[in-house]
Amino acid sequence: MNTQINVYLTFNGNAKEAMTFYRDVLGGELSVMKVSDTPGKDKASAENLDKVMHASLINGNLILFATDMIAEGKYNEGNGVTMNLNCPVGDINNYFDKLSSGGKVIHPVKEEFWGGTFGVLIDKFGKKWMLHAEKK
Numbered sequence: 001m002n003t004q005i006n007v008y009l010t011f012n013g014n015a016k017e018a019m020t021f022y023r024d025v026l027g028g029e030l031s032v033m034k035v036s037d038t039p040g041k042d043k044a045s046a047e048n049l050d051k052v053m054h055a056s057l058i059n060g061n062l063i064l065f066a067t068d069m070i071a072e073g074k075y076n077e078g079n080g081v082t083m084n085l086n087c088p089v090g091d092i093n094n095y096f097d098k099l100s101s102g103g104k105v106i107h108p109v110k111e112e113f114w115g116g117t118f119g120v121l122i123d124k125f126g127k128k129w130m131l132h133a134e135k136k
Helices: 015-026 039-043 092-100
Strands: 004-010 029-034 052-059 062-067 081-086 104-111 116-122 128-134
Touching: 004 015, 015 029, 015 052, 015 062, 092 104, 092 116, 092 128
Parallel strands: 004 062, 081 128
Antiparallel strands: 004 081, 029 052, 052 062, 104 116, 116 128
């Protein structure tokens, strides 16, 4: 697998509507996972159960991700874009350590319920990154 950066958009409760619109415009296959579809649903508030945990729109080389979940603070239009770095499992810790140096770790790198290894950080320039590695 080659390392690849994709856009990860954050919405204020309308990620499914937005991603459906983008699918209708750009084509491709849309996959939507709501909070109620995850193992953490029992810990979620009732208001969050219907929100989008993760959505992906894939059409060839076009890959767009989205969520309604805001990790810190409240939604502001300016904090709605994150870099999502898909990388080989052997590189994720190295990239994470270097990108988080001088920044802030939001979610340490660890294996997740969907089978991938995942971490989130804000770099020293204030840019948010999600790093993801799929096991083969």
